[in-house]
Amino acid sequence: MKKDLDVIGELTELDKKHFLHPTSPIQQQQEQGPTFIFTEGKGVYLYDLAGNKVIDGMSSLWNVNIGHGRTELGQAAAEQMSKLAFTSSFATFSNEPAIRLAAKLAEVAPGDLSATFFTSGGSEANDTAYKLARHYWMLKGEPRRKKIISRTKSYHGVSMGATSATGLKPFRDFTNSLAPDFYYTNNLSSQSLRDVIEAEGPETIAAFIAEPIQGAGGVHIAPETYFIEVRKICDEYGILFITDEVITGFGRTGTYFGVEHYGVTPDMMCFAKGVTSGYAPLGGVMLSKDIHQQFIELSTGTLLHGYTYSGHPMGCAVALKNLEILENEQLMNNAKIMGEEMLKGFRSIQRMCQIVGEVRGLGLMGAVEIVKNKSSRERFSTPLAPVIVSEAAKRGLICRSVVFDGQDTIVFAPPLIISNKEIKSLIEILYDSIHAIEQKQLH
């Protein structure tokens, strides 16, 4: 034990001194050090150096879909690395895992999405989508079509293009110079999309991008007919429709891809995270058969876009094994059933707690809103979700608060392998945490 304490102390100091954390409160890190130093994961649980065992109610970053500690993926990675760790996909070079994964994705993706450009993650996938969409219009002889429209409360990543497309303003305000030609529509109104297109001029717009269910922005589910209307509007004005399935892909919402809930298919689709369940960094963009064909017919030179790790053999081998597990263990179906249980649990908490307003979810993406007044939905002047999330972490549950745009929301995305019993523990800890803070608030 003493040895562990020594190690924790040593790592804490090194962390403060040398590790600049992504999307982290920098002062808190300096004052308190890391909240957890994780050492191991098994199923829905994470273990840390201090001996804590916590439910990973976020699948870490919405990505560990098949759960922690799956040695099959470790084996797939080790086998591929031992045989061929890396080789280039530039200049028409190829490798078997990348080819097989591209073919597998064509088989499972919506509509006729059939060709994949690989990246290392979701931000690169988004930047790639914007660049390929613009290049497509250049090839088609419409170079004025370069504007990209996205939605309020959207999150598309932090590379320069993805930051510029992100509708959550604090991410854009973090830097004071953005990429040009990005515009935003109201996230729940298709009319708002039409208005922006009309105002900007349809002949200047390359693409509209949307997450089927918004994740980091607070788990927002669009009205039932929203995407049908969006698809129609994009067709009417000849605008490419891109879905960002970085969170919603690979079973998260109870179907292979989130857009399947809405009966429409995109022209391009970004993915990352769940494609490897986070066991290896990988992402990509898929193109419809028609767009791919246009690239083939109209391009004259080299496709001058490529990341060193596009088509990484180990990443692709891990993805193939991950998709095999996802399908063999019917985890999409489990996400659907357990998602219903999770939502039921949220509803019971809503009935028992005065400070819980709207609850929502689809598959294993869920949200609980904190309110001061249930009927008026008035919020507390200082959001309580962060305090509840800290309380939950102490009690053994990791979840996330969303306070952007005046929200006070707690979001969830547990691994798709979660059992009924584990959902019950998640709900119990959540209830205890909200109740504890509610008591403090009321007394």
Ligand code: PMP
């Ligand atoms: N798109 C969406 C919808 C996301 O949720 C994220 C990450 N949370 C990204 C893109 C960016 O992915 P990455 O962090 O892998 O660059």
